[in-house]
Amino acid sequence: MANNANKIVLLTGGSRGLGKESALQLAKNGFDVIITYQSNKTDAENVVNEIKALGRKSASLPLDLGKVASFDGFVSDLKDILEKDFGKTTIDSLVNNAGTGYYASIEETTEEAFDEMATTHLKAPFFLTQKLLSIINEGGSIINTSSGLARFSYPNYAAYAIMKAGIDTLTRYQALEFGAKKIRVNSIAPGAIATDFGGGAVRDNKALNDMVASNTALGRVGLPDDIGSVIVFLCSEDSKWINAQRIEVAGGVHI
Helix, strand or coil, X not given: CCCCCCCEEEECCCCCHHHHHHHHHHHXXXXXXXXXXXXXXXXXXXHHHHHHHCCCCEEEEECCCCXXXXXXXXXXXXXXXXXXHHCCCCXXXXXXXXXXXXXXCCCCCCXXXXXXXXXXXXXXXXXXXXXXXXXXXXXXXXXXXXXXHHCCCCCCCHHHHHHHHHHHHHHHHHHHHHHHHCCEEEEEEECCECCCHHHHHHHHCHHHHHHHHHCECCCCCECHHHHHHHHHHHHCHHHCCCCCCEEEECCCECC
């Protein structure tokens, strides 16, 4: 196992769900972790305290992915936190995790909702990564969050899923262009996960849970822990020759 001590990961959307679990998994495997949150500072600080209890350094910063104009200010605040709390000027990995769901037919999708999906899931990772590139260490790693829905199709997810398909293409272009800095870029594509995402439907709706499980080779829906361990791997030197890949982490759903 690679030595991850003193490596810093910035993970967006780390106050709950997959982001929280991934942040804790990173800390358990030796990484220091900075998380972002949109509005719930209390939950974010609870995650920070859990990470510190594991013996790693941590901090949280507010970030609204819907406001790209705020990214310069965010990067400035991040640099201050890095210097003050970590004694560093750079990070080693970026995990573009944050996002929201949207459930509606194409016929019923509003332009406002479509634009929100485009900004949060595609425009924000594009420009946030652009603005952070200068402080990502040579040999670092970027992980973008795609979705199983970019490969298979369920009704009422079009506006969300097509942005995730865009993330897979963005990942390849970032890998191509960032290769000069020896930065690897990969996307992970979770299947249905039992979290509070999308109102907790997969977790709480037994019929939906059973349907997904019955279409998955390993016979169950995903758990947050299933995703966090893969993020740890992609942030570490153990994955040093994996680049420009879309890795579906879904237990073999709709094979």
